Amino acid sequence: MTVIVLAVLAVVLPLALWGRVRGPLLIRGLARLAMVGFAQVTAVLVVFVAVNNTNGLFSDWDDLLGGGDHVAAAPDLGRDGLGGRRIADLPKTAQTFRPAAVPDGRVRTTLLRGQVSGVTAEVYVWLPPQYDDPAYRNVRFPVVELFSGYPGTPASWFAGLRVTERLEPLMRNGTVAPFILVAPRTKLLGDADAGCANVPGVVNAESWVSVDVRKMVTDHFRAVPTADGWAVAGFSAGGHCAAKIALAHPDRYRYAVTMSGYNDPAAEPDSITAKDPALRHANNPLTLLREAPAPPRLSLLVTGDGDDGYRQGLDLRAAAEPPTRIEVRRVTGGHRTSTWADQVPSVFTWLTGRLEGAGATASSLRR
Incomplete structure (x- = not known):
C-alpha cells in the first residue's frame, strides 16, 4: 500500500x-x-x-534490511538435534492458521514456536484436493517440505514457482500423488544464511525444519508419520538444505530433490557454516554421505547444469552405495526461478514414482 x-x-x-x-x-x-x-x-x-x-524474496522491510532474527535460543542439541529428548514425549503443538499472502487462496500460514530448536517463524501449509474428500477420510498423506533459496521466504514456492497451480491438476488426474506441501522459513538470521545447520549459540535451523516443523504437521494434519512418507525439496540454497537434511536424517526423510543446489556451504558467501572450516566440512552433503556409519536408505534427485548443481550431483552419485540411490539430471535454463518452476511437474512425478508412502497408503493415493 x-x-x-x-x-x-x-x-x-x-x-x-x-x-x-x-x-x-x-x-x-x-x-x-x-x-x-x-x-x-x-x-x-x-x-x-x-x-x-x-x-517471494523478502516478507517485509525488516526482512529486506537484515533485521529479521527468528532465534530466541540456540542450545547445543547434539548430533540428532533433539537435545536428549524424544519427539514422542513433546507436547502437542497448538496452532492457528490463516490465509497466506500468495496467489493460491488455499495456502495457509501459522507462526510456529519451535519447542526444540528455539526458532519462531512462519510455516506455510497446502493440503491436496483429496484431503477433504470423504473417500480419503481415513488416509494419511505423504508430505514434502519445501525449502527456498537465499534470500527467500516460504512464499517463494507458491508465488514464484506457483507449485500448487502446476501440481493440483496432476493430483486430480492421478499423475502426481496428493502430497501435503509444507514450506517453513529458512532465512532465520537476518542478513546471514543459516544453511539449515545447527550451530550452538547461533541457530538450530536443522532441528527447526526436521523436528519442530515436522512435528507440527503430524500434530495437526493426517500426515504419514514415518520417513517413507516424507520428502524434502529445494532450489539453490534450498537444494543444499534438502540434500543435507535428508542425508543427516534418513530416519525422518526417505526422499530428497535438489535443483541447482551445491555441496560446499562456501558456495553461499553469507552462509554461517562457510566461515568455519569444521562447520563447512560437517555441513557438506558429500561429507555426510561419505562419513555415514552405513549407507542411508535414501533416494535423491539432483538437477542442474555444469557447476550449477550437475557436477555436485555427479560427486554425490560417485560416493553413493546401496541402498542410497542418486539420480542426476542435466537441466539447462540457468539459475533462475523459471528454470525451477518448469521442473515442478517432473520432480513431483519422480517423487510419486518412488513413494513408498507407508505401503498400502501410497497405492490408494495413486489410484
Whole structure:
C-alpha cells in the first residue's frame, strides 16, 4: 500500500506543482529536480516490489534490511538435534492458521514456536484436493517440505514457482500423488544464511525444519508419520538444505530433490557454516554421505547444469552405495526461478514414482 501511495504521489506532484514553484531560478530548478528524482526512485521501488512479490524474496522491510532474527535460543542439541529428548514425549503443538499472502487462496500460514530448536517463524501449509474428500477420510498423506533459496521466504514456492497451480491438476488426474506441501522459513538470521545447520549459540535451523516443523504437521494434519512418507525439496540454497537434511536424517526423510543446489556451504558467501572450516566440512552433503556409519536408505534427485548443481550431483552419485540411490539430471535454463518452476511437474512425478508412502497408503493415493 505504501508503494502505491508513493507511485501516485510521484505522478500527481509534478502535474500539480511543476508550474507553481516560486522563488529564484536555482530554487525552482532544485524543486523540480527533486520531483524528477522522487519519481525515478519510486519507479525503481515499484519494480523491486513487483519482483519481490513475484518471487517471494523478502516478507517485509525488516526482512529486506537484515533485521529479521527468528532465534530466541540456540542450545547445543547434539548430533540428532533433539537435545536428549524424544519427539514422542513433546507436547502437542497448538496452532492457528490463516490465509497466506500468495496467489493460491488455499495456502495457509501459522507462526510456529519451535519447542526444540528455539526458532519462531512462519510455516506455510497446502493440503491436496483429496484431503477433504470423504473417500480419503481415513488416509494419511505423504508430505514434502519445501525449502527456498537465499534470500527467500516460504512464499517463494507458491508465488514464484506457483507449485500448487502446476501440481493440483496432476493430483486430480492421478499423475502426481496428493502430497501435503509444507514450506517453513529458512532465512532465520537476518542478513546471514543459516544453511539449515545447527550451530550452538547461533541457530538450530536443522532441528527447526526436521523436528519442530515436522512435528507440527503430524500434530495437526493426517500426515504419514514415518520417513517413507516424507520428502524434502529445494532450489539453490534450498537444494543444499534438502540434500543435507535428508542425508543427516534418513530416519525422518526417505526422499530428497535438489535443483541447482551445491555441496560446499562456501558456495553461499553469507552462509554461517562457510566461515568455519569444521562447520563447512560437517555441513557438506558429500561429507555426510561419505562419513555415514552405513549407507542411508535414501533416494535423491539432483538437477542442474555444469557447476550449477550437475557436477555436485555427479560427486554425490560417485560416493553413493546401496541402498542410497542418486539420480542426476542435466537441466539447462540457468539459475533462475523459471528454470525451477518448469521442473515442478517432473520432480513431483519422480517423487510419486518412488513413494513408498507407508505401503498400502501410497497405492490408494495413486489410484
